[in-house]
Amino acid sequence: MLLLQVDTALIIEKLILITVILMGSLGIAMYATWAERKVSAIMQDRVGPNRAGPFGILLPLADGLKLFFKEEIIPDRSTRLIFILGPCLAMLTATMTSAVVPWGPDFTLASGHIVSLQVADINxxxxxxxxxxxxxxxxxxxxxxxxxxxFSLLSSIRAASQxxxxxxxxxxxxxxxxxxxGSLSLREIVAQQHGFWSDGYFSWNFFKQPVGFVIFFTCACAELSRAPFDLPECDSELNMGYHQEYSSMKLGFYLFAEYINMFVSSAIMITLFFGGYNFPFMDKVAAGVNPILFTAICVIVLLTKVVCMILFFMFIRWTLPRFRYDQLMKLGWRSLIPLALINMLITGAVILWCVKK
Amino acid sequence: MDIYDMLFWILSAIAVSCALGVILSRNPVTSVMFLILTFFAISGHYILMNAQFLAIVNIIVYAGAIMVLFLFVIMLMNLNADVEPQKGQLVQLAGVISGGVLFLVVLAAIKTAAPQPIEKTSTDIGLITNLGKVLFTKYVLPFEISSVLFLSAMIGAVVIGKKEEIPNIQRGE
Incomplete structure (x- = not known):
C-alpha cells in the first residue's frame, strides 16, 4: 500500500494542532457568551451574572449542562434529516475557517524539525x-x-439575502x-506586516487600507448577524428567528456557532488588517528570548488582539439600535458596494502611478 | 494504483452518485443538496489537477451563491411531492425518446473522439498567478467580452424586474 508513504509525523503534528485550535476556539467562544452578558451588564449599570462561581465565571458550564439536559423536541411536520443537519452545518462551517489562520511564527525544535502554527498554508x-x-x-x-x-422560514430568507x-x-x-x-496566502500577508514600522510608514494593513477595514468590519458584522444587523433573529418581529423550533443542544449549537464565528472572524480581521501575531519591537524581543518562548509571546499577542476585537463587537452590539430591513439592504447595496468600488479604483490608481517598483 | 488514482476514483464515484441523486430524489431541497455535493466532488477533481483557484471559485460561486439562490426560490415556492402535478404518459414517452437520442449522439461523439489523458499535477496553469497572467494577456479580449455579456444579462434582469408604472386611478388624473 502506497498510502503508508504519507508522513505520519506530519499528520500527528497537524492533528494535535487542530485539536488545540478547536478546543481553544470552543473555550474562547464559551467565555465570549459570559463576557457578552458581563459587558452588557457593565454598560447598562447592572451586576450581571454573579451566581455560578466568582463573578459568575462558571456560568458557561452551567449553560452547557442545562442545554444538554433539556428535552429534545423535533417538530412533527419537520423534514427530519435536514432539521438535524442544520445545526451541524452551522457548527462545521464555523470551525472550518480557523484552518488557514497563522496563529504564530514557525519555531524549530531541538531535533531540527520546523513546527508551523498554521494547519494549512494554502496559496x-x-x-x-x-x-x-x-x-x-x-x-x-x-x-x-x-x-x-x-417565522423560521422568514428569518432564514432574511439571513440568506443579507x-x-x-x-x-x-x-x-x-x-x-x-x-x-499581491498574495492570497494569509501566512504571506502576515509576514508582510512584520513589526509595526517599516520604510517610514506603519506596516500594518489597517493604516494602508482604513476604508477597506471599515467596510470589511461592517460586512463582517452583517455576516455574523450581530447587532445592529441581527435581523435574522430579531425578536420583536420574528419571535426567535430561524432557531425557533430548536431545543436542547441543537439550539446550543446554533448559539454557539455564532460565537465561534465571531472569534474566528476576529482572528481573520486581525490577520488581514492588524498584523496578525506581529507587534512593535518584535525583532528585539526575538533576539533576547528563546524561540519557543518568542512563539508563545506571539500567540498571546494575537489572542489579545482578538479579544480586543471581540470586545469591540460587543460594545457595538450594546450601543447601536437595530437597523430596519430596508435600511440594511440600502446600506449594503447603495453605500458599501459603491464605496468599496471607489476604494478599489483609488488603490489601483495609486499602485499604478505612485508606487515605484 | 497510487493515492492520486484512488482519490480520483473516490471523487468520481461521489460525483456520479450525487448527480444521480439530483435527478432521482423527489424532494427539490434534497436535489439541491445533492447538487452541492456534486460541486464539491468536482472541486476535488480540480484540486487533483492542481487548479486550486478554480476549485475554490467553483465552491464560492456555485455552491455558495448560485445554489443559495436556487434554495431561496424553492423555499419560497413551497413545493411538495403530493402537490406536484404528474406528467401525462405521452409527455413521459417523449422525454424518454428525446433523452435516448441525446444519449446516442453523445455516445457516438465520445466514441470517435481521441482520448487525451490529463497530465497529473505537472501543469500549474490553475494556480492563481499563472491563470491571472494568461487571462489578462493572451485571452484578454474574450475575457472582457464575456464580462460584457454578464453585464447585459444583469441589465436585462433589472429591466424585466423593474416595477411597471401603474397609473394612479384613485387620484382621478
Whole structure:
C-alpha cells in the first residue's frame, strides 16, 4: 500500500494542532457568551451574572449542562434529516475557517524539525475563508426551512439575502487589500506586516487600507448577524428567528456557532488588517528570548488582539439600535458596494502611478 | 494504483452518485443538496489537477451563491411531492425518446473522439498567478467580452424586474 508513504509525523503534528485550535476556539467562544452578558451588564449599570462561581465565571458550564439536559423536541411536520443537519452545518462551517489562520511564527525544535502554527498554508488562503463563509448560510437556511415554521422560514430568507448582499461588498473591499499585498496566502500577508514600522510608514494593513477595514468590519458584522444587523433573529418581529423550533443542544449549537464565528472572524480581521501575531519591537524581543518562548509571546499577542476585537463587537452590539430591513439592504447595496468600488479604483490608481517598483 | 488514482476514483464515484441523486430524489431541497455535493466532488477533481483557484471559485460561486439562490426560490415556492402535478404518459414517452437520442449522439461523439489523458499535477496553469497572467494577456479580449455579456444579462434582469408604472386611478388624473 502506497498510502503508508504519507508522513505520519506530519499528520500527528497537524492533528494535535487542530485539536488545540478547536478546543481553544470552543473555550474562547464559551467565555465570549459570559463576557457578552458581563459587558452588557457593565454598560447598562447592572451586576450581571454573579451566581455560578466568582463573578459568575462558571456560568458557561452551567449553560452547557442545562442545554444538554433539556428535552429534545423535533417538530412533527419537520423534514427530519435536514432539521438535524442544520445545526451541524452551522457548527462545521464555523470551525472550518480557523484552518488557514497563522496563529504564530514557525519555531524549530531541538531535533531540527520546523513546527508551523498554521494547519494549512494554502496559496489561496483568503479565498478558502470566503468559500467557507459563503457556505455558512446553509446551516441557517436549511434549519429554518426544515422547521416548517413561518417565522423560521422568514428569518432564514432574511439571513440568506443579507449574507449574499454583504458578501459582495466584503469581497470588493478585500480586493483593494489584496492588490497591495499581491498574495492570497494569509501566512504571506502576515509576514508582510512584520513589526509595526517599516520604510517610514506603519506596516500594518489597517493604516494602508482604513476604508477597506471599515467596510470589511461592517460586512463582517452583517455576516455574523450581530447587532445592529441581527435581523435574522430579531425578536420583536420574528419571535426567535430561524432557531425557533430548536431545543436542547441543537439550539446550543446554533448559539454557539455564532460565537465561534465571531472569534474566528476576529482572528481573520486581525490577520488581514492588524498584523496578525506581529507587534512593535518584535525583532528585539526575538533576539533576547528563546524561540519557543518568542512563539508563545506571539500567540498571546494575537489572542489579545482578538479579544480586543471581540470586545469591540460587543460594545457595538450594546450601543447601536437595530437597523430596519430596508435600511440594511440600502446600506449594503447603495453605500458599501459603491464605496468599496471607489476604494478599489483609488488603490489601483495609486499602485499604478505612485508606487515605484 | 497510487493515492492520486484512488482519490480520483473516490471523487468520481461521489460525483456520479450525487448527480444521480439530483435527478432521482423527489424532494427539490434534497436535489439541491445533492447538487452541492456534486460541486464539491468536482472541486476535488480540480484540486487533483492542481487548479486550486478554480476549485475554490467553483465552491464560492456555485455552491455558495448560485445554489443559495436556487434554495431561496424553492423555499419560497413551497413545493411538495403530493402537490406536484404528474406528467401525462405521452409527455413521459417523449422525454424518454428525446433523452435516448441525446444519449446516442453523445455516445457516438465520445466514441470517435481521441482520448487525451490529463497530465497529473505537472501543469500549474490553475494556480492563481499563472491563470491571472494568461487571462489578462493572451485571452484578454474574450475575457472582457464575456464580462460584457454578464453585464447585459444583469441589465436585462433589472429591466424585466423593474416595477411597471401603474397609473394612479384613485387620484382621478
Amino acid at each position: 489561496i488562503g483568503i479565498l478558502f475563508v470566503f468559500g467557507v463563509v459563503s457556505l455558512g448560510v446553509y446551516g441557517v437556511m436549511l434549519g429554518g426551512w426544515a422547521s416548517n415554521n413561518k 449574507a449574499i448582499s454583504y458578501e459582495l461588498a466584503m469581497g470588493i473591499s478585500l480586493i483593494a487589500l489584496l492588490m497591495m499585498t
